[in-house]
Amino acid sequence: MLGATKGIGRAVARQLAARGDALFLLGRDPTDLAASARDLEIRAGRAEGSVGTAPCDLERPDDFGAALDSAELVLGGFDTVVVTAGLFAPQDRLEADPRFARRLLTADFANTVVFCEEARRKLLARGGGTLCVFSSVAGERGRKPVVLYGAAKAGLTHYLEGLDHKFHDKGLRVICVKPGFVRTGMTAGLPTPPFAGEPEGVARDVVRAIDRGTPVAYTPGIWRLIMLVIRMLPRLVMRKIGF
Numbered sequence: 001m002l003g004a005t006k007g008i009g010r011a012v013a014r015q016l017a018a019r020g021d022a023l024f025l026l027g028r029d030p031t032d033l034a035a036s037a038r039d040l041e042i043r044a045g046r047a048e049g050s051v052g053t054a055p056c057d058l059e060r061p062d063d064f065g066a067a068l069d070s071a072e073l074v075l076g077g078f079d080t081v082v083v084t085a086g087l088f089a090p091q092d093r094l095e096a097d098p099r100f101a102r103r104l105l106t107a108d109f110a111n112t113v114v115f116c117e118e119a120r121r122k123l124l125a126r127g128g129g130t131l132c133v134f135s136s137v138a139g140e141r142g143r144k145p146v147v148l149y150g151a152a153k154a155g156l157t158h159y160l161e162g163l164d165h166k167f168h169d170k171g172l173r174v175i176c177v178k179p180g181f182v183r184t185g186m187t188a189g190l191p192t193p194p195f196a197g198e199p200e201g202v203a204r205d206v207v208r209a210i211d212r213g214t215p216v217a218y219t220p221g222i223w224r225l226i227m228l229v230i231r232m233l234p235r236l237v238m239r240k241i242g243f
Contacts, residue, residue: 001025002056002115003085005032007184008134011203012082017044017051019207024071024078026056027085058085058107061114068118079129080210081119083112086134088186094148101148108152113159120163120172128171132210133160137178137218140227144242164215173213177206180223195222 001016003009004025017023017040025040027033030053037051052074056067071078087104094101116133123129138146139153157176164174181187182197197220209217218224230243 001082001084002058003027003083003134005029005036007084007186008179008182008199008202008206009082009084010036011199012084012206013040014043015203015207017041017046020044022075024052024054024075026054026067026071028055028057028059030055056115058087058111058115059103061111064115064118068122072122077126079123079126081123081129081131082206082210083115083119083131083133086112088149090190091145091147091149105148105152108149109155112156116159116163120167124167124170124172128173130173130175130210130213131160131163132175132177132206134177134179135160137180137223137227140178141230141238143230143238161215175209175214175217177209177217177219178223178227179219180226195220195226 001009001013001023004013004023005027013023013025013036023040025033025037027036033053033055037053038048040046040051041048052071054067054070056063086108089097089100089104094104112133116131119131123131133156135157136150136153138150139155139157141150143150157178160174160176163172168174179202180195180197181193182199182202183192184199202219205217205219205221208214218227
């Protein structure tokens with residue numbers, strides 16, 4: 001699991017551990033990884049060292065293969081890969097900081113795709129499995145508040161859909177998670193819109209989607225209806241509204 005040390009990823013990992021799933025955590029901060037692994041072990045009543053970890057940074061794609069190799073070795077193989085990691089910043093910051101904007105676009109689209117390709121190859125080599133990846137409702141349509149972040153997530157969403165079309169018959173289940181606004185450290189300080197979600201509720205939706213093999217999971221569920229309306233609005237209307 002890539003991105004299990006904070007926010008939604010941590011909530012998903014806790015729910016998976018609580019029901020007995022074997023976990024291996026990937027992330028960029030060794031201290032956070034060790035603390036998260038120990039937290040999961042205590043919560044699930046497992047022995048210390050039973051949850052493995054390895055460094056993996058979305059901004060360092062050359063390390064992706066080695067990180068997944070470590071997970072495969074420790075777990076004796078895996079049948080599910082969950083990707084919650086990513087960068088985020090409001091549109092005004094991205095416009096004011098082109099260097100960070102480039103980092104975000106690269107990490108959230110190109111490098112996430114590269115990681116998924118590594119994971120996809122390993123899953124298919126074992127006959128299939130589940131690849132569950134967080135995109136966002138921000139990628140549903142071009143919108144003023146999320147021009148750049150939304151563009152990265154739109155690209156990721158289309159990639160995941162294509163992956164599902166191509167490899168579903170070979171046993172690969174691809175799940176694209178599309179959260180709306182969720183109260184996490186990533187969104188701290190931002191105005192909270194209606195229908196904001198909590199990490200624990202989103203995690204429940206995600207675990208349910210993994211179990212059912214749901215190709216697209218909106219969470220909280222109300223966002224499926226909200227984005228249906230947004231997709232139908234004429235461009236002239238979208239230019240006028242601030243959503």
